[in-house]
Amino acid sequence: MSDDRDLHGFSTHVEECGECQSHRDTLARAAALLASSQVPVDAEQLSQRAMFWLQPALDGNAADAMWRRALTALTLAVAPLPLVLVWDSYLLRLGYAVLQSIMPGTFATYVLVSYSALLTLLFAATYAAIPIALGRHRPPLMLKSG
Amino acid sequence: MSDEQLVARVASGDENALRELLRLYQRPLSAFLYRHTGGREVEDLYQETWLRVVKHAGKFDGSKRFSTWLFQIAVNLCRDWHRRRSLLEPSGRPSEPGSADVNHVETTLDAEALLARLPENQREVVILRFFHDMSEQEMSVVLDCPRGTVKSRLHNALTRMAQTGGDSEATS
Numbered sequence: 001m002s003d004d005r006d007l008h009g010f011s012t013h014v015e016e017c018g019e020c021q022s023h024r025d026t027l028a029r030a031a032a033l034l035a036s037s038q039v040p041v042d043a044e045q046l047s048q049r050a051m052f053w054l055q056p057a058l059d060g061n062a063a064d065a066m067w068r069r070a071l072t073a074l075t076l077a078v079a080p081l082p083l084v085l086v087w088d089s090y091l092l093r094l095g096y097a098v099l100q101s102i103m104p105g106t107f108a109t110y111v112l113v114s115y116s117a118l119l120t121l122l123f124a125a126t127y128a129a130i131p132i133a134l135g136r137h138r139p140p141l142m143l144k145s146g
Numbered sequence: 147m148s149d150e151q152l153v154a155r156v157a158s159g160d161e162n163a164l165r166e167l168l169r170l171y172q173r174p175l176s177a178f179l180y181r182h183t184g185g186r187e188v189e190d191l192y193q194e195t196w197l198r199v200v201k202h203a204g205k206f207d208g209s210k211r212f213s214t215w216l217f218q219i220a221v222n223l224c225r226d227w228h229r230r231r232s233l234l235e236p237s238g239r240p241s242e243p244g245s246a247d248v249n250h251v252e253t254t255l256d257a258e259a260l261l262a263r264l265p266e267n268q269r270e271v272v273i274l275r276f277f278h279d280m281s282e283q284e285m286s287v288v289l290d291c292p293r294g295t296v297k298s299r300l301h302n303a304l305t306r307m308a309q310t311g312g313d314s315e316a317t318s
Contacts, residue, residue: 009276013300020301023308030260030307034276037257039180041188043172047165050193054164057200062159064204 149212157203268303
């Protein structure tokens with residue numbers, strides 16, 4: 001019975017330890033007993049049931065990841081905004097000067113303000129669309145049977 | 147794909163990655179829980195272990211082994227379970243050798259009874275070493291104790307098992 005295979009897992013310790021070596025045969029029997037033990041658990045079924053209970057937590061992870069991505073995208077989109085605004089204001093000033101030379105000042109101001117308002121609206125809509133678009137990409141909740 | 151990459155995907159809500167991890171670890175984990183608790187409340191502990199994995203997947207350190215982390219969670223849950231159980235049933239201490247646990251008093255010694263006769267901390271070491279082939283270093287991480295402690299627990303467990311084996315031989 002003192003087969004080394006039966007001591008698999010304990011062998012290193014048994015070889016190093018004099019006290020345990022003196023019980024080698026008994027330990028080999030104990031190891032053989034452990035090796036022969038069965039676990040009467042249907043692991044696959046456990047996993048299937050666990051998957052059902054884990055779905056809300058998994059959906060939570062997906063939502064968190066989506067918002068993290070949205071925040072990153074928004075940050076990247078907002079980063080060059082000051083530069084874009086400076087460039088736009090330069091173009092508007094240039095445009096205003098051209099308009100003033102071809103039409104009355106009040107009308108030129110009206111055209112410029114309307115155009116600026118439209119630009120602001122387009123900017124706001126573009127940035128607002130980022131999280132909304134990402135939100136719509138969220139994976140649907142999948143229902144699993146028991 | 148490595149286990150660690152799968153955990154990263156679980157952190158972003160990937161269902162297939164979780165299914166793959168479950169498939170890979172369902173047998174070792176359920177067997178560990180079964181042996182640690184003597185087959186009681188395995189399903190609850192199994193679900194709770196995976197729930198913690200899913201909830202904390204984002205905090206998992208990818209440079210470490212997933213299996214070590216998984217068993218760390220399982221060991222902690224089992225310890226809590228034994229603590230709760232000993233509070234509810236102060237007299238029922240299956241880990242004490244020779245205790246009168248009705249489930250484990252048998253004339254023929256079986257593996258379950260052999261493990262049940264070991265104190266909880268020694269049983270953990272035997273299960274991880276023998277059934278999960280973990281090194282002393284890995285066990286020290288899972289059990290959150292120094293390597294020397296793991297060594298001495300293993301030694302004490304083997305001594306106790308040898309005594310138990312000797313006793314059963316003497317009585318048979």
